[in-house]
Amino acid sequence: MRILIRTVLLVVITLSLALLAGCSGVSGDPYQQANGYVAEANEAINEHNALFEEARGTYEEAKEAMEEAGESGSEDASEGTDAQVEEITQARETMQEARDTLEEAREPLSEVQDLDVEDEITRYATLLSEGVDAQITAENREIGFYELLEQDPTLADNREEAEEILTEVADGYEEAENSYARAQELANANPELLQEG
Secondary structure, rough: HHHHHHHOOOOOOOEOOOOOOOOOOOOOOOHHHHHHHHHHHHHHHHHHHHHHHHHHHHHHHHHHHHHHHHOOOOOOOOHHHHHHHHHHHHHHHHHHHHHHHHHHHHHHHHHHOOOOOOOHHHHHHHHHHHHHHHHHHHHHHHHHHHHHHHOOOOOOOOHHHHHHHHHHHHHHHHHHHHHHHHHHHHHHHHOOOOOOO
């Protein structure tokens, strides 16, 4: 009856947590601590989500430009490729920043798991942490894909490796989604503890 926690079940996540009416306002109360930790995680996750979308958008623009240059067969294709490699580098750097920011959400979520609150709340935080960990692993592999593209933009020599990486990336995001989905199921089964905000 004390805490609100929900995720948006997407590859990028958002949490919300707030104390419900009727809670004691005592400083140091584990529910207030949990609220503070999730608010801290929220800040990191919100920043991550913006960077993640920016990285994906930059990559998509570079990919489309490379495909157009390849189809046109123009003599400017090599110059275009140089510009697209710069965009891929930007996407990689932004994704690295997003991943680093998501890592900042790990500690506050683990702190929630250590508090003296209902088992459902600590289990919920554990599931979210598992999802964050899986997502960070997937983002690491996605960064590896961008690094491969920087070296070989047309994947002339590395297509098989790129396909393997993308399979691992998809598997990682699916694992993250499954953890977020289990957390959502737990929230749905415990509406008195975990309510939509």
